[in-house]
Amino acid sequence: MFRGDIKLENGVITLIAFFFFLCLILIVENGYILVVLGREWAQCGTLTPVNKILTCLSASRFLLQWGVCGKNLYVLLYPMVFPYNPVHQYLSFHWDFLNSVSLWSSALLGVFYCVKITTFTDPVVLWLKWRISRFVTWLLFGSFGISLFTAFLFFIGNYYIYYIYSVRSLLSENSTMENLRRQLETYYFFPLKVISSSIPAAIFFISMVFLITSLERHKKKMLHSDSGLWDFRFQAHTKALKTLISFFILFASYFFAIMVNASNILPSLKSWYWGWQALIYLCIAIHSMLLILNNPRLLCWRRAA
Incomplete structure (x- = not known):
């Protein structure tokens, strides 16, 4: 990761500040969604299926950002000992679980x-159209x-x-330990990251492609319609298509970023690390904002407030 040097260049400091600013934005955005939907849940005793998924997605992102802040703050303060420290066990488990929940929730939403x-x-x-609302809770439990x-x-x-490190550190075999860690990264962690992330991502991409294709076909049919509501419906479909394409691009960017980050092909420089982290969570921040802007329930609550 970092090589023991705690001096930071001005550009790196800017990236670090921007990264933590993005984390703060994500905490506020997803906290807002949780407050609004939590209030609706308390008042109505239930949530619509789509808001159940949105609540799960927002909760995972809200908790994930706290873990991300803690993990990266620890990396910043203790760059050399972080991979072999017991704190790594908790922070990594926290990130792996919540990131997976976030990916699967995005897939279910798609x-x-x-x-x-x-x-x-x-x-x-047609069968799924009538049944999927009943399955949402079970699908969330499955995720x-x-x-x-x-x-x-x-x-x-x-x-x-950590176990091998704690044993071999007594024998001062640091080079052997580093080689073992790299082998595990290459042959265990990376394939596991690819498989665990690619499955929900593929589900999301396939869903978005089908939906965008369907709306595009429907929009073309409307061009030949003489209905008086043509202009209103055409504008609504155009807006929906733009939103879906935005979701697709943002999710694809996020997926690409975490795959590159998992592959460890980036140079081991502070600027690359923090710049890539900022890119990952910038995509999530924009996606969370679009979810708020395209959910009438969230916008109505904000205006009422």
């Missing part, structure tokens, strides 16, 4: 919108289970590194 909004008349799609299992697999690898 599937839900795809099934509910798509205009395809395939029997499977928790998968995320917990994934985090446990990461924990096993991290604990193995």
Whole structure:
């Protein structure tokens, strides 16, 4: 990571400040969503299926940002000992679990919108359109289970590194320990990160492609319609398409960023590390803001306040 040098250049300090500023924005954004939906839950005793998914997504991101702040603050203060410190066990498990929940919640949100909004008349799609609302709670519990299992697999690898380090540190075999850590990163952690992230990402991408295709086909049909509501509907579809494309691009950017970060192909420089971290959470911050702006319930509450 960092090589023991605690001196920071001005550009790196700017990136670090921007990164923690993004974390603060994400905490505020997702905290706002949780407050609004929590108030609705308290008043109505339940939430709509889409707001259940949104609550899960926002809660995971809200808690994740606190863990991200703690983990990166620890990296900043103790760059050399962080990979082999017991604190790493807790912070990494926290990040692995909540990041997985966030990815699966995004995937479920994409599937839900795809099934509910798509205009395809395939029997499977029609069956899901009527049934998916009943399955949302169970799908969320399933995502928790998968995320917990994934985090446990990461924990096993991290604990193995810490255990071997604690034994071999007594024998002063630091070079051997570093080689072992690199081998685990290459042959265990990286494939695990790719598999655990690619599955929900693929579900999200497929859902968005189907939904965007469906709306585009419906918009073309409307061009040949003589309905008096044509202009209003056309504008609504155009806005929906722009929003979905934005979601697609932001999620793709985030997925690409975490894959590059997991591959360890970036130079081990402070500027690269903090710049890449800022890029990852900038995508999430913009996506969270779009979720707020495109949810009438959240906007109505804000105006009422």
